Amino acid sequence: MQHGGKRITGNVIGKLGLLLAGLVVAEASLQVLVYLAPMKFRTALTEATSYDFRDENIGWQRRFLARYGKLDQQSIPMSQNEYVTHPVLGWMPKPNLSITNSIGQTYTTNSRGFRSPHEFERSADKYTVLVVGDSFTYGSWADDTEVWPTLLEGLDPEINLLNFGVAGFGVDQMSLMLEMQIEEFAPDLVVAAFISDDLHRTTLCFRDYWKPMYVIQNNDLVLRQSGEKTIECKVVSRVFLPGLKVVYQLVTLVTNRPLWIKIVGRVRVVLGKQVASPGRALSPQQWRE
Numbered sequence: 001m002q003h004g005g006k007r008i009t010g011n012v013i014g015k016l017g018l019l020l021a022g023l024v025v026a027e028a029s030l031q032v033l034v035y036l037a038p039m040k041f042r043t044a045l046t047e048a049t050s051y052d053f054r055d056e057n058i059g060w061q062r063r064f065l066a067r068y069g070k071l072d073q074q075s076i077p078m079s080q081n082e083y084v085t086h087p088v089l090g091w092m093p094k095p096n097l098s099i100t101n102s103i104g105q106t107y108t109t110n111s112r113g114f115r116s117p118h119e120f121e122r123s124a125d126k127y128t129v130l131v132v133g134d135s136f137t138y139g140s141w142a143d144d145t146e147v148w149p150t151l152l153e154g155l156d157p158e159i160n161l162l163n164f165g166v167a168g169f170g171v172d173q174m175s176l177m178l179e180m181q182i183e184e185f186a187p188d189l190v191v192a193a194f195i196s197d198d199l200h201r202t203t204l205c206f207r208d209y210w211k212p213m214y215v216i217q218n219n220d221l222v223l224r225q226s227g228e229k230t231i232e233c234k235v236v237s238r239v240f241l242p243g244l245k246v247v248y249q250l251v252t253l254v255t256n257r258p259l260w261i262k263i264v265g266r267v268r269v270v271l272g273k274q275v276a277s278p279g280r281a282l283s284p285q286q287w288r289e
Helices: 002-036 039-049 056-068 148-154 171-185 196-203 243-255 259-271 284-288
Strands: 083-086 090-093 098-100 106-108 127-133 159-163 189-193 213-217 220-224
Touching: 127 171, 148 159, 171 189, 171 196, 196 213
Parallel strands: 127 159, 127 189
Antiparallel strands: 083 090, 098 106, 213 220
């Protein structure tokens, strides 16, 4: 009996050893394949699989590192060298920018670094409208002639429109932008153009780059400066994606739910304890729970 037990234990250990060796070989093979792949493919793969449901700030940092390789203050926070870092807001469009993107759209900024064909000034004989917003207001992937604040200004010669929209901004950055500009320009009307995700961005200390973040401290709203290292914001020093994890996350992306949830769901079906219908997509919050 003892010999039979030892034999079973030895078989189990042997199979676990083979499984571990197989995983090591698979991991090494995947790392070699990724290493030999073109840089563009490696960057896209890293970006596609870098999301971390436990801490979204980490996912955004990994995405940034995949593109630029470092998180220091000299890094360019977005593509096409459109932006520069900003000590308060996180990032800003470059001043006096004039570039054409890959599909022939022209991007122009004034001397202040804002998307506008003219310089900003307070005009006493015009109705001044100050606009803050995100990429929709800034005009990402839109020609200078297609940016909606510019189109609005063109409808009435009596309107002096000041477009302070910046791509990637959350409503916290929009609020800070407004505080920085409102006294100088004393607008007749302020328009805050935002989408629901801009509200969520206020919970992040890193998105397209380090950004300011408000936290509650002793029942007060306290501003954490852009790039300030705090307990609310963990810092990723490098990007290392295990090949097997990449495969796992790609399956997650394709099926719209983590692989382990699919496996558990099938087990529950077999046991008659199914709590979610097959194929049902779960939200990130449900994944955490």
